[in-house]
Amino acid sequence: MGVDIGGLFERRVVELSDLAGRTIVVDAYNMLYQFLSVIRQRDGTPLKDAGGRVTSHLSGLLYRSTNLIEAGIKLVFVFDGTPPLFKAGTIEERVQTRIAAMEKWEEALAAGSDDVMIYAQASGRLDASMVAEAERLLGYMGIPVVQAPSEGEAQAAYMVKEGDAYAVASQDYDSFLFGAPMVLRNITVTGRRKLPRKNVYVEVKPELLSLEENLERLNLTREQLIDLAILIGTDYNKGIKGIGPKKALKLIQSRENIDTALKQIDAEIIEVDSIKNFFQNPPTTKNYTINYEKPEKDKIIELLCEKHDFSHERVSKAIQRLQEASNTGQSTLDAWI
Numbered sequence: 001m002g003v004d005i006g007g008l009f010e011r012r013v014v015e016l017s018d019l020a021g022r023t024i025v026v027d028a029y030n031m032l033y034q035f036l037s038v039i040r041q042r043d044g045t046p047l048k049d050a051g052g053r054v055t056s057h058l059s060g061l062l063y064r065s066t067n068l069i070e071a072g073i074k075l076v077f078v079f080d081g082t083p084p085l086f087k088a089g090t091i092e093e094r095v096q097t098r099i100a101a102m103e104k105w106e107e108a109l110a111a112g113s114d115d116v117m118i119y120a121q122a123s124g125r126l127d128a129s130m131v132a133e134a135e136r137l138l139g140y141m142g143i144p145v146v147q148a149p150s151e152g153e154a155q156a157a158y159m160v161k162e163g164d165a166y167a168v169a170s171q172d173y174d175s176f177l178f179g180a181p182m183v184l185r186n187i188t189v190t191g192r193r194k195l196p197r198k199n200v201y202v203e204v205k206p207e208l209l210s211l212e213e214n215l216e217r218l219n220l221t222r223e224q225l226i227d228l229a230i231l232i233g234t235d236y237n238k239g240i241k242g243i244g245p246k247k248a249l250k251l252i253q254s255r256e257n258i259d260t261a262l263k264q265i266d267a268e269i270i271e272v273d274s275i276k277n278f279f280q281n282p283p284t285t286k287n288y289t290i291n292y293e294k295p296e297k298d299k300i301i302e303l304l305c306e307k308h309d310f311s312h313e314r315v316s317k318a319i320q321r322l323q324e325a326s327n328t329g330q331s332t333l334d335a336w337i
Helices: 028-038 056-070 085-111 116-121 128-141 152-161 211-218 222-232 245-255 258-265 272-280 297-307 312-327
Strands: 023-027 074-079 145-147 167-169 182-185 191-194 201-204 207-210
Touching: 023 028, 023 152, 028 056, 028 074, 028 128, 028 152, 056 074, 056 128, 056 297, 056 312, 074 128, 074 152, 085 272, 128 145, 128 297, 152 167, 207 211, 211 222, 222 245, 222 258, 222 272, 245 258, 258 272, 297 312
Parallel strands: 023 074, 023 167, 074 145, 167 182
Antiparallel strands: 182 207, 191 201
């Protein structure tokens, strides 16, 4: 879901070719939920195998990651660890939201409503077995995986700050609150997309956003950006009613920090200091390696085709593309890192 600060940020449209040779660290859960949302049949049903198990996320990982690797992009996926205690309310709220969306999807299907896809896309859920298989598939594809101790976006931001990657790939803007210098959006959803409830299509292209450039333009420090986000509402707190991004920006610019801003509007947010400290000093790990390996064709086929009924022909073609892309213009795999 993420914090609603996107409207305050300027971004630069880029082509995938502009990212060739760059290491991009992916917020894995964010991308997997994208796949669960957009890779669906016309009635909103996600892709499933003969046993009724959802496979949209696996399809996205294979085919769309292969497209990115063919463009010369070096991917690293970071998976979430243990969330902070003050995120418990948000997690439960999301569960209830998805349950409600599932019910509305079923009602929309029965009524033949045009809102079928909207509710279907909001109903996607990841379970532990789906995450485990996603990690396994990435390993078989030769793509490195990093396990974050806590929030994946915090770990991804840390890796970019350390110079081990160029940007964080995520549809959310929370990475900026954790200090990510660069954020890349839309790398898996490029192309024509239909706007919800409108018969209008828009062209979606990758967008690159710079933290430093936007902070300078907004005349904010990163700490003030965190204050602004907390006023609006984050994954760890509900915002102040009636305070959106523009009002929050004016409050922080005029009052300098969240404490004085809250006094001005006579409001209170529980655990402000804890939330600010978590954004500024989140649990991260230095214990990771970024090594690219050769794709393991037999294991990919066993997982996708034999276990989940993927087309053997399509998967084999994707693996061939992946193998060729991994070696194009490289004398060794080490040169690709």
